Amino acid sequence: MSVGKRFWESLPAPIREDDTVLIAVLLALVAAAYFAIGGLQAFLAGSTVVNAAAQTLQSILFLSAVYGMLALALNLHWGYTGLFNIGVAGFMAVGVYAMSILAGDPGGLPPGLGLPVPIAIVGGVIAAAIVGGIAALPALQLDADYFAIVTVGFSEMIRLTLQADTFSGTVTNPDASGYNVVNLLGFSFGTGGGRGINTPLNSPFNFLFEGPLSAVGETLISAGESIGVTAPVVESAAYTTFILLVMLTSYYLLVQRVGNSPFGRVLKAIREDELVAQSLGKDTRIFKIKVFMLGSAMMGLAGILWQGTRGFVNPNTFRPLITFYVFTALIVGGAGSNTGSVVGGAVFAGLLLEGPRRLAGLINAIAEATFGGLPSPNTSWAALTSFDPAAYLGYIVANIPNLKFVFLGVVLVYLMQNRSQGLLGYRKEIASSVDLSERPGKPGEPGAAAAPDGGSNSGGDGDE
Amino acid sequence: MSESDSGADAAPVEANVPDDVDVDTDDVEPESTDSAAEEDAKEVPRGLPLRVQNLRKTFGGITAVDDTSFEVEEGSLTGLIGPNGAGKSTTFNCITGVHEPDGGTVLFNGRDITGMRPHEIATQGLVRTFQIARELEEMTVLENLMLAPQGQQGEKLTYAVTPGLRGSVRHDEESIREDVWEMLEFFEIDHLAQEYAGNLSGGQRKLLEMARALMTDPEVLLLDEPFAGVNPTLEEKLLERIHELREQGYTFLLVEHDMDLIMEHCEHIIVMHQGQVLAEGTAADIRSNERVIEAYLGEDV
Numbered sequence A: 001m002s003v004g005k006r007f008w009e010s011l012p013a014p015i016r017e018d019d020t021v022l023i024a025v026l027l028a029l030v031a032a033a034y035f036a037i038g039g040l041q042a043f044l045a046g047s048t049v050v051n052a053a054a055q056t057l058q059s060i061l062f063l064s065a066v067y068g069m070l071a072l073a074l075n076l077h078w079g080y081t082g083l084f085n086i087g088v089a090g091f092m093a094v095g096v097y098a099m100s101i102l103a104g105d106p107g108g109l110p111p112g113l114g115l116p117v118p119i120a121i122v123g124g125v126i127a128a129a130i131v132g133g134i135a136a137l138p139a140l141q142l143d144a145d146y147f148a149i150v151t152v153g154f155s156e157m158i159r160l161t162l163q164a165d166t167f168s169g170t171v172t173n174p175d176a177s178g179y180n181v182v183n184l185l186g187f188s189f190g191t192g193g194g195r196g197i198n199t200p201l202n203s204p205f206n207f208l209f210e211g212p213l214s215a216v217g218e219t220l221i222s223a224g225e226s227i228g229v230t231a232p233v234v235e236s237a238a239y240t241t242f243i244l245l246v247m248l249t250s251y252y253l254l255v256q257r258v259g260n261s262p263f264g265r266v267l268k269a270i271r272e273d274e275l276v277a278q279s280l281g282k283d284t285r286i287f288k289i290k291v292f293m294l295g296s297a298m299m300g301l302a303g304i305l306w307q308g309t310r311g312f313v314n315p316n317t318f319r320p321l322i323t324f325y326v327f328t329a330l331i332v333g334g335a336g337s338n339t340g341s342v343v344g345g346a347v348f349a350g351l352l353l354e355g356p357r358r359l360a361g362l363i364n365a366i367a368e369a370t371f372g373g374l375p376s377p378n379t380s381w382a383a384l385t386s387f388d389p390a391a392y393l394g395y396i397v398a399n400i401p402n403l404k405f406v407f408l409g410v411v412l413v414y415l416m417q418n419r420s421q422g423l424l425g426y427r428k429e430i431a432s433s434v435d436l437s438e439r440p441g442k443p444g445e446p447g448a449a450a451a452p453d454g455g456s457n458s459g460g461d462g463d464e
Numbered sequence B: 001m002s003e004s005d006s007g008a009d010a011a012p013v014e015a016n017v018p019d020d021v022d023v024d025t026d027d028v029e030p031e032s033t034d035s036a037a038e039e040d041a042k043e044v045p046r047g048l049p050l051r052v053q054n055l056r057k058t059f060g061g062i063t064a065v066d067d068t069s070f071e072v073e074e075g076s077l078t079g080l081i082g083p084n085g086a087g088k089s090t091t092f093n094c095i096t097g098v099h100e101p102d103g104g105t106v107l108f109n110g111r112d113i114t115g116m117r118p119h120e121i122a123t124q125g126l127v128r129t130f131q132i133a134r135e136l137e138e139m140t141v142l143e144n145l146m147l148a149p150q151g152q153q154g155e156k157l158t159y160a161v162t163p164g165l166r167g168s169v170r171h172d173e174e175s176i177r178e179d180v181w182e183m184l185e186f187f188e189i190d191h192l193a194q195e196y197a198g199n200l201s202g203g204q205r206k207l208l209e210m211a212r213a214l215m216t217d218p219e220v221l222l223l224d225e226p227f228a229g230v231n232p233t234l235e236e237k238l239l240e241r242i243h244e245l246r247e248q249g250y251t252f253l254l255v256e257h258d259m260d261l262i263m264e265h266c267e268h269i270i271v272m273h274q275g276q277v278l279a280e281g282t283a284a285d286i287r288s289n290e291r292v293i294e295a296y297l298g299e300d301v
Helices: A002-010 A013-017 A019-045 A047-082 A088-103 A117-140 A144-163 A214-226 A231-259 A260-270 A276-277 A286-307 A320-333 A338-353 A355-371 A380-385 A390-396 A401-417 B007-016 B018-027 B087-093 B116-125 B141-147 B155-162 B163-186 B202-215 B230-246 B261-267 B283-288 B289-301
Strands: A182-184 A188-191 B050-059 B061-071 B077-081 B103-108 B125-127 B222-225 B249-257 B267-272 B276-281
Touching: A002 A320, A013 A019, A019 A047, A019 A338, A019 A355, A047 A088, A047 A231, A047 A286, A047 A320, A088 A117, A088 A286, A088 B283, A117 A286, A144 A320, A182 B050, A182 B283, A188 A260, A214 B202, A214 B289, A231 A260, A231 A286, A231 A338, A231 B155, A260 A276, A260 A286, A260 B007, A260 B141, A260 B155, A276 A286, A276 B116, A276 B155, A276 B249, A286 B276, A320 A338, A320 A401, A338 A355, A338 A401, A355 A390, A355 A401, A380 A390, A390 A401, B061 B087, B061 B103, B061 B230, B077 B230, B087 B125, B087 B249, B116 B125, B125 B261, B141 B202, B141 B249, B155 B163, B163 B202, B202 B222, B202 B230, B230 B249, B230 B261, B261 B283, B267 B283, B267 B289, B276 B283, B276 B289
Parallel strands: B061 B276, B077 B249, B077 B267, B125 B222, B222 B249
Antiparallel strands: A182 A188, B050 B061, B050 B103, B267 B276
């Protein structure tokens, strides 16, 4: 990895040394690239450039942020504690569905409990935490690999339960033969089954644009329209800004605090050698359950803020593929590093997930504009036997949604072989609330001798 | 087992006088009362923090520890020796809760700790090290030691996270940090403080492990072959530390292969053979014990 190392060395010092700057620069780069791609594509297609560019920009930042949040939550489980949780999608599903059921219209189809949305969100997070606590119980007995199987099984159980007709609440007449509303302590509700369920948050930042705060919204919209950005894009952008600046930042600070504390130290000890932690008097069971509940709650909330804001979800949203994506983001960024998690989220969303599609779209647009579009052979055989480079390119561009996975696989294999610790996984993130390297008691002896990586991010996040 | 406590010397003589009974109950030696010795065993005479009674552990058809009983005196350096497969490590694991014994009791400061979980036993002040040093590789030496102190507030999630409470956690950590640096200096590994534990040499790991165990502020330390794979210079250094700590009041139980080392440094020696205690006593006793010579010394030395 000398190329990567040289690239890293060539970066300006502030980027290498300050995590906030690193994340900000990376996000800015991703944003700039997508802004340019979106704008160029729109320009070539002859539509409004600014609006398209803004739309592309906000969508990629949104994806980067939610994957960053999920990777941070998973980092608590896997990076810190070594709990191999491949049930991320399941905990997201619990959060989203619990919220949707709690807030759903009691007379709707499926019926809900009709609670206010903020309470429903809290309820969804608590539900995810409780389910996480239950899922963690096997972790007390099982070793890493076996626990992983339990979590993926758990996640699929959740998804299939949500899909089952039995609880779907689509037949609300008690006399009907297929009556399937769940009755719990006098409250009746359903999951929607395979038909899916409406989420109450289809436009989470509505309050800025209607109601008492609408003046703020109107200002934003008119500001947007003056530079050519339409109202829906402004609304999405407002929400993306919230996710990025408030939620991702809070997640980062929370995990940072959890990690850089005696609590985080025990988590790391459990990851390294659980028997040692026990032999030093730590009741590792309590720590495992606590951290699993916290991480699951964070996954549930991330699910609510992401999938729960699309107006509608169905169980297929929560296939294990999402878990795999989150793992990829964390592996790319570097498990065990919080900055790495956020970086991984941005790199994964920007480069691996959306990159190929955007690039294909851009190539298509360029081709359309310059020579009337690429030929698109129907089968790989037709493409192969055409002996026409343009047809090759056309075939690849047309099949990019599938080829994306090949690309993803190649990147993962390369990373595992050449940089298994991820982009930032090598750095020392010391688990303590104070800077251990300094020793105020003895002046002139800050044992800063051995920090070979230079990246000794020694924990102390300046708080009161 | 002689009771060295001066007050206890006179007690057995007057034990028959009714007036003195309630005064002396605490000091009565179990040996002086023939009947119900098992009952009285709960009442530990001062000076015997760790008592192992009729310990038994089988793995499948193999009886690894077979009816083993011994005591460790307060402030002593007790050696546990025996040939390979004698059941030393299994005894250790049964005492520290890694294995659950099939029979017998382990008493620590008079409390029955048999079958307790490892962390509960450690919390009571009975802390062990491992035969093959188990350092936490991807944690620095400092982190390794910072982990050990008991009852850290910041180990509660709420304290670690909540803004107001985190201040007190930081305050705690600052004082622990100072203790850790002192411990590092005591073991002369302060120059390695920032190093990942996984980068340490075998001997340094042994030092780290003992330092870490000491950071829990234990009463009794169980050291499982602390000198295995340690070079003679470092071994000397380790022994020096152990003697120094013993003078400070720590109690050590030491499993070791090296006969000469044990003979030279331990005041009380327990010899195990095929899961049973073959002999115990001072170095001179052991040297002259024919069964030991036959079973162990005769073959190996």
